[in-house]
Amino acid sequence: MSQRPFRPKQSLGQNFLKDENVARKIVGALAPSPEDTVVEIGPGFGVLTAHTLPLAKRVVGVEIDRHLSATLQQRYGGHDNFELITGDFLKMDLLSLFAPDSKVRVLGNIPYHITSPVIFKVLEVREHVQDMVMMIQREVAERIVASPGCKQYGILSVFSQLHSVPKIAFHVSRNVFNPKPDVDSSVVRWDFSRAPELDIRDHDLLRTVIRASFNQRRKMLRKSLQQLPGFRPKMEKIEFDFTRRPEDLSVQEFVDLSNRISE
Amino acid sequence: MLIETHAHLYFDRFDEDRDAVIERAFDRGVLKIINIATDLDSSRRCIELAEQHDGLFATVGIHPNDAAKMDTATLDTLRELSRNPLVVAIGEIGMDFYWDTCPPAVQEQAFRAQIQLAKETGLPIVIHNREAASEILRILKSEGADGLAGVFHCFSEDRKVAQEVLELGFHISFTGNLTFKKSQLPGVADMIPLDRLLLETDCPFLSPEPRRGRRNEPAHVIYIAEKLAEIKGVPVSDIAETTTANAVRLFGLGEQGTV
Known part of the structure; x- marks a missing residue:
């Protein structure tokens, strides 16, 4: 394989995390255990995958970019617990990725223009998800966790809080990405296992x-x-x-x- | 309730008070605001703003003055960005012969490529026209205007051009230029059927009377509605109701929030 340097694809809105400590902290926010299946959305170069593989039973990466997918396969294909799917997460039948008897953990660091569609897609299959950890733009994170009466409280807050307990785990400076994006980020964890007990009739x-x-x-x-x-x-x-x-x-x-x- | 269909709130002229400007618009009866992109950076900014505030929407597109930046990678990026459900149109795109920034052939190529993108994605287009009406109409006809919807924004042509635009099935919107004292545009606006009109400010540009000379903002869209009501001889509430329904229909504003 050639070793030519990879240039982030502008078209896919790729901003790669380049700080290993931040990567470790993000995986730490999910804290997978040896019996867990982790579905990782957009592994990219595998900076989160590397920290997840030693902890989880199985890691299923979904990567849309073929070149990255080839690199991932080369790097992590040797791990028995790594499985790679090349394709568009938003168009996937998610239930086919999940084992019927256990709840998956979802992890993602994805381009920001696609975060809310991804969140809504995961919310649709929430019964099969234990929790989700995702890095998103800070203003959107603040909307997700906002309380009633706040300016930021809106439709994203209500739908997130209806089905989970969302919390901001920590903030991330824009300087740890390449190329540097024009917004700051936050890592959010949606805990579906602690969803409020609500009697929803319809x-x-x-x-x-x-x-x-x-x-x-x-x-x-x-x-x-x-x-x-x-x-x-x-x-x-x-x-x-x-x-x-x-x-x-x-x-x-x-x-x-x-x-x-x-x- | 009014819909502001053409704002540029990502401009640095709003950096000091952007949130207050948005709040003020909602306080004064604006229901939704569409931010219009002019290049790749602003396409991303429009999406970021739409993700940050309920009631805000985005377009993606390359303005004719930036048409030199259009290439295959740029087009791929626009296509990718348009997957966000808050993106409701491709724009602003078109032709501009007033500013001599980009050769007509380059502008035309970028315009055509983005018309194709609109057809592929099923999104309407927001057209920028400056002294290029006949070229734009020629291009729209040759690309096949069927299956294509959109608006001629900041309309400043005569009745004859307006008639052609209406025959192609497009909408028309006027900015603050409609309210200027010497404007000829009221004589054009009176022939546009209510169901083809949209409201816009094009802020921070083109502040309407009585705000002329100061920074424009979405809350001022009410002055355009009032002027149209005066021209058409109908209550402002009729203008508000019809233009809102037109915008909801054209841009599919009722269908966001995929949950």
Whole structure:
């Protein structure tokens, strides 16, 4: 194989982590144990893979870039517990990657333009995921963990907190990447195993309520929700303060409201 | 409720107070803001901003004045970036014969490549036209305007060009230039059917009356709506409702948030 230097592909938005200590800290935030399967999204040069392989039972890397994939295969193909899939994570049938009887751990350091689609994709299969550790832009991390009443509290916060307990593990300076991106980063851990115990009667309805509410976040819920087909008569029968605004409702309150509308 | 379909909030002129500008727009009845890119860097910035704030959306694209930067790698990057669901259009793209920054043939090639990208991704286009209307119309026709939707932003042509644009099925939007005292544009705006109009500011440029001469911002989109209401002889609420529905339909703004 040729040893020509690899240039980050602008088209894939690649910014590579070049600091080993940060890499170790990120894997430490996931802390895989010998019985765990780790699905790593976008291993790149394998800087996280190297620290994960000695700890986990199995590491499944999903890499979209063929050249990187070849390099990864060369470097880590010799490890019995490493498995590599070349392809687009967003287009994959995730359940086919997972063993039916155990929950996987998800790890990712991916281009920032694709982070929220990836988060939503993992949320869809949350029953099969124990937790997820991902490095994302700091402002987005702050939105994910924001509490009701905060400026940053929005649709990302509600959907993340509905199904997991998200926490910022630590912040990462933009200087540890090559090339240097124009935003700072944070490492976030979504703990699905500690998802709040919520009695959600109708998941589709709940999604509709949350999305419609935040679609016009400055408006009172009365305004945003009464436009939805069939909602108005139901809203009239419920005792609820519809003059409230979506940014003040906790996740539990969204669930209660949606359950009562479903009755 | 209004939709600001053309802002450049990533400009450093907003560095000091960007969050306050966004809050002010939402406080004054703006429902959504689309930030429009002009090159690769700003395409990324538009996406970052959209990820940071509910109600913000992004476009990706290379402005005709930057058309020299267009190559296969750039096009691949635009395609990759457009996978983010908050990207709602390719733009701003087109032709500019006012600024002599890039040869027409180079501009045309970049424009055509991005029209193809729009067709491939199913996204509408945001067209920048400066003294190049006949060229743009020729290119759109030869690329096949069917299966292509979009808007002629900052419209400043005459009724004849407007008629051709409407026949191609495109939308038209006016900026602060509609409100200027000597503007001829009200005579053009009155012929555009309500269902083809969008609202925009093009901020930080082109502040409308009575804000002329100061930095423009999305909250000022209300002045454009008021002027259109005056020209059309309808209540501002009609302009707001129709242009909002047009923007939602054209840019697919109801469908984001993939959960």
